[in-house]
Amino acid sequence: MIEQLAGRLTPTRADTRLGVGDDAAIIEPGGRALAVTTDTLIEGRHFPVGTTAFDVGYKALAVNLSDLAAMTAEPAWATLALSTPGIDSDWCDAFIDGAREAIGGASVDLIGGDTTRGALAVTVTAIGTLDVESAAYRNAARVGDVIAVTGSLGDAAAGLASLSQDQSAPISINDELVARLNRPTWRKGAALAGMVHAGIDVSDGLLADLGHILEASGVGAHLNIDALPASAALSAWVGGEIDTRRRLQLTGGDDYELCLTLAAPKLEQARAAIGCALTPIGEITADRGLQLSTADGKTFESTVFSVAGWDHFDDPSNPQ
Ligand SMILES: [Mg+2]
Structure with missing residues (x-):
């Protein structure tokens, strides 16, 4: 399996000195700071059983x-540790095809990792370069900042919910929403x-993750929940169930x-730079806590949405 993987992971970057094949990979970033992150995905927990390779x-x-x-x-760069129940070269190829598709046009080399027999699980460590002075940090929100989100919210949670509906349910599986969950x-x-x-x-x-920024920065926020961007697929799927849509957008992972x-005057520049929808949804306040309001002026405490986010150590067989 390692040979197969290595054969498909030939380094392309000049500063990748050693990719797959030794005890460690060697990278030579030339004085730039590196950001390193690791995330594990386990079948049945982070992706549904039966998800394709x-x-x-x-x-x-x-x-x-x-x-x-x-x-x-x-x-x-990225490394991946793969635990699978057995060796299946078709599965392996499709897995790498998917990883490559996610990387897309970015210049990212897969430089190594580990393979083991076990329940299906994947751990990826990704490494990136950044400038420490201009980087974004959870503790750097400033009072008066606009809060903005890219793209749209709630699709993945709706996709997961649509998968768990039985056939007789009025709300059917929506391929577009499931694709947003899987890809x-x-x-x-x-x-x-x-x-x-x-x-x-x-x-x-959103509530859980924005909460991390607020806590780390020692600030609060006001959110206009009618400003939360919804995809056409999500709006069509929930129909008139506005509270369902709001719950998915605020608490769906x-x-x-x-x-x-960011500072309000930077919004246009940021939108042009990232090249996707960037929607202002609220602002950072000096008052701690998270206030939610609707366009018609109703206000809520964020606690009305009882699920504050995905708890990694929750029992997946007993969603709340
Ligand atoms: Mg994160």
Whole structure:
């Protein structure tokens, strides 16, 4: 399996001195700071049982590249540790195809990792370069900052919910939403270096992840929940169930959009730089806590949405 993987992972970067094949990979980044992140995905927990090898490979890379993006790091290298029940070369090829698809046009080399027999699980470590002065940090939100999110929220949670509906349910499986669950788009956060103060990717749900920024920065926030961007697929799927849509957008995980805080005058520049929708949804306040309001002026405490985000140590067989 290692030979097969190595045969498909020939380094392309001049500063990758040693890729797969030794006890360690050697990289020579030439004085630039490196951002390093690791995420594990386990079947039945982070992706549904039966997810294709391609989608597992895709998601394993995308979620890690998204973590780098949240720091404004430019991704460069990744290692992967793969636990599978057996050796299956077709599965392996499809897995690498998916990983490659997630990397897309970015210059990222897969430089090594580990393989073991066991329950299906993937651990990826991704490494990126960044400038420490202009990077985004969870503790860097400033009072008065606009809070903005890329893309749209709630699709992945809706995709997961649609999969768990039985056939007789009025809301059917939606392929577009399931694709957003299995193949999340990681945003090119590196383009935002120097434009944003705080950043995080929405992996556990907007309320939970924005909460990490607020806590680390010692600030609060006000969110306009009617400003939360929804895809056409999500709006069509929930129909008139506005509270369902709001709950999915506020607490649904796995979207891997970026939640950023920045000075209002930088919004247009940031939107042009990242090249996707960047929607203002609220602002950072000196008052601690998270206030939610609707466009017609109703206000809520964030606690009305009882699930504050994905708990990694929750029992997956007993979702709350
Ligand atoms: Mg993250």
